[in-house]
Amino acid sequence: MLDVISLLLIFSGLAFYLAGTIGVLRMPDTLCRLHAVTKADNLGLGLLASGVLLQLSDPLQMLKLLLIWVLVLAASATGGQLIARHTLDQKPNGDPPEDAR
């Protein structure tokens, strides 16, 4: 039973990764691509991690896995913000942020 739930979680995680990858390849501009890829990072990895979590018995390992997910969340959110900022700064005719250089 646990294995089935585990597999379900992992495969739904993989589905998010697939969708994210297709999004990166097919979306028209950087911001849209960013939107697609952050879904893969956040939800995909979260589902994948929870799937693997069910297979572990050591609570310390579980904690490490959760920590990895949280750290990737923080890193990808920050990276996403920085990339988006750079894109907005570069756009000649897009809506520039209020306090552009």
Place this chain on the structure above:
Amino acid sequence: MKAGALLYLDLIMVILMLVLAIGALHARSLRHAVILFIVFGLVVALAWARLRAPDIALAEAAIGSGLAGALLLAALRDRRPGDDATRRAPVWQSVAVGGLVTALVVLLAWAFLEVQGGRANEPLANIVQATLHESGVSNPVTAVLLNFRAYDTLLELTVLLAALLGVMSLGPQRSPMRAAEPMAAGLIGWLIPLLILAGGYLLWVGAHAPGGAFQAGALLAAAAVLAHLGGRREFQLPGHTRLRLLAVAGCAVFTLVGVSTLLGSGVLLQLPSDWAGGLILLIELFATASIATALFLVYLGGHPPSWNSREVHPDA
């Protein structure tokens, strides 16, 4: 079954590395080349992890892919229009580079076979394991880097210092980016303490598990780069004197330890086994500070604007 699955994983990784390397060399533009190179570094880090060399995997991910990637991207931002034009190298240059690379590959293959199949001498790993208890640490990689072959690490730190001096003489540093929006600023403010904490952990854990000064220094430098990207002006570089001291601290302390062992036992960098653990920690502590300073200043691409008040620089 399990071994077979891992074999497929390894094969995919090897093919991916080759494809990424070729892609980086023949990319449409410098931008594509840099991005492919960063991805290449990450796959190489994975490969090192698979080869059970977590120390090198950490260093490759943090320095080879992370900071080198940031350096290349920053350089890309600074280039003038027209620099991107691809220039074909003359044939003799290609032939010369090809010849040298081939010679290097042959040399490495020979060294590999000598270590693996030769068996004429005892494998080095056994010697390290047998004398590990004298090194003051229980992580064999740290034992080699900071004790048995400390000489090499001292020279590495010196090379880093020399590179830093070269970059510092180029001109003023890049100006920080404009201040980040509240969301990004909050995330950066969250991430920087984590990076500092992880750096301190890697430095400490290096004594008995993968980690050490280079990985810790790279993480600290990454925290500084993040602050710079987010336009956090409260994270200022220390003043001239302290910055200079930070930059040379690693080399200086390392050399001091070396000279004192020379005076004590007559051999340069022969750490006495009773004190070795403490001395290694001391060297690594200062080396971490110097490595972080050097990597961040190299990322900034020049000296701080206040470096020389008599010199007048146009504001970059």
